[in-house]
Amino acid sequence: MSILYLVNRKKIWGTPTPEMKQEWPKVTIQLPIFNERYMIDRLLKAMTAMDYPAEKLQIQVLDDSTDSTKEVVANLVARYRAEGCNVQLLHRNDRSGFKAGALENGLQQASGDFLAVFDADFLPQPDWLKRVVPFFQDERVAFVQTRWGHLNNRYNFITHLIGMALDAHFVVEQTARAGSGLLMSFNGTAGMWRKVAVEEAGGWQGDTLTEDIDLSFRTEMAGWKYVYAPDIVVMSELPAQMDAFKKQQVRWVKGNFQVSKKLIWKLLRARIPFWTKFMGVIHLGMLFLPYAATLLVMILTFPVSLLIPKFLTLFGWTMLGSLGPVFLYSLAKTEFNPNWFKRIATLPFLTMMGIGISVNCTWGILTGFSSKSGVFERTPKYNIQDVHENWAKNSYSLPISPITAVELLMGTYILASSLFLFREHHFAFPVWQLISAVSFFMVAGASLFQSAERAIVISKQKAQSPSGLSN
Known part of the structure; x- marks a missing residue:
């Protein structure tokens, strides 16, 4: 692209x-x-x-x-x-x-x-x-x-x-x-x-x-x-809330795969150029598969390192896949930020967020393939712009997502895997694993921090008024 x-x-x-x-x-x-x-x-x-x-x-x-x-x-x-x-x-x-x-x-x-x-x-x-x-x-x-x-x-x-x-x-x-x-x-x-x-x-x-x-x-x-x-x-x-973003992403990913199931054969039979069909197929399903692929590689690295150590070299090449999104985001920032430092300063964190929500998006892929329409869960909107406004006071704010626990488990598992590989004198791929572990902790940590912030606000509001959250 x-x-x-x-x-x-x-x-x-x-x-x-x-x-x-x-x-x-x-x-x-x-x-x-x-x-x-x-x-x-x-x-x-x-x-x-x-x-x-x-x-x-x-x-x-x-x-x-x-x-x-x-x-x-x-x-x-x-x-x-x-x-x-x-x-x-x-x-x-x-x-x-x-x-x-x-x-x-x-x-x-x-x-x-x-x-x-x-x-x-x-x-x-x-x-x-x-x-x-x-x-x-x-x-x-x-x-x-x-x-x-x-x-x-x-x-x-x-x-x-x-x-x-x-x-x-x-x-x-x-x-x-x-x-x-x-x-x-x-x-x-x-x-x-x-x-x-x-x-x-x-x-x-x-x-x-x-x-x-x-x-x-x-x-x-x-x-x-x-x-x-x-x-x-x-x-x-x-x-403004990580769990609202997660909910939005699940809906988008799940819906995309539902459309893929619905239209893929019609697309392949449509009277349009082959290149258009090919890119249309990628648009409908393949764009979100890297989330699942990233998760799968991270899960398999540890058992593969024990059973077939030579395959770690092959797994290491998967790191190159991260360069595509980085270049994509950099191009987008160029449109609005001519200064090169401003263009690249936050790119690592954006890449890490993409890794960190892979559990969440993989869940969307699985439910998109296995279920019918489902419930359209809207993304809560808070009408906030000023940094001094508190999103947590809004009655539409969300409780913490259960996915957060899985993200913490993934981060812990990947961290342990990377430490094991370092001990076995593998160095290139474990560095990528460490970054991935931090990515899962970053996304889960944002959910935990905001959940605590929300709980404090709710507690204060209940103490002040029996009606609970503000209207």
Whole structure:
């Protein structure tokens, strides 16, 4: 992907929005939400501030909430409707199909020819619609994806690393795919769909946890095009809690493999170039397999060293696999940080986080292969940006993940293996194992530290009020 990015960067970045030569079409903004009482106010402020002909704009709040968000949303929608905004509230008492089900329900009642989708934590600029809609003058375009920016990437070390990882995806990987004409996934939010394309592809389907990848691949295999517009940025909130990040990653990995099971044979039979098929197969499944491969190598190193010591040399070559992600992340940072020191200073920690969450992501792979859709567990959003705001005071904060115990066991096992290999006068691979052990301890330690922080906050709040966490 890094090579494809370098070859195609100039094709994608700096591309101006086409001149609008037609009348502005009808647009529906869809806002799928579930228990987002901290986010909904600023979300609706951003949507109602859009610079677009009012008579051609519909805003749908697709609310599946089960907490006090329902009342908050109802009051806000009533207020904006009284002010003359075309805001429609569609509340469901069940979450059938989860986000896909909510979007499909909204699709049936959407008046717009084009459908913009935003998650609760995304805040587009007022000119977003007028910058995106003109791309659809090409009648072959099914969707336009814009780039995610970060409101809180400096909040803590976790948000900083997650922001870097997402930049690698949006800056390098998506640019490489778009510039090379490869299959590219819609990212679930901060994008717009042509309604006809969604309907022709079979609509939003809730049989996977990544309905965005599912729909985008179905439309592209049917012959539709897409546009990636990285110069149009929508700011959003990053998970500030390690366990929230873990939950998000499990859903993404599991959903990706569910889509792979669903579409892989259709992809292989699709009338598209072989190279496009090949890269599409990698996109659907192979991108996440390095997590499982990393874990497997670390587990097998100790028994292999006892039974077949010569194989350690072969295992040592697996260390070269880490250079690819490092180069990828470095390219992404180059886009925003010309200073070489700033580019490389945090790269080791990002690589270590990737190793540290391999247990978590491998669990996502296994459940993706072995189970059906499952429950769509949203990533909790806290509406925090300032470093002085405490995420742990938020009622959506999560308890510690059981995966943390496995991460600690893996770190201990790998540390013991590396010490044994050092004693046996093996030096190259044990160094990599030591780094991996520290990686597992780093990720597990973040969960433990934040869990303790959360427990202290909850204890103080219970002492002050019988109602518990803040509302």
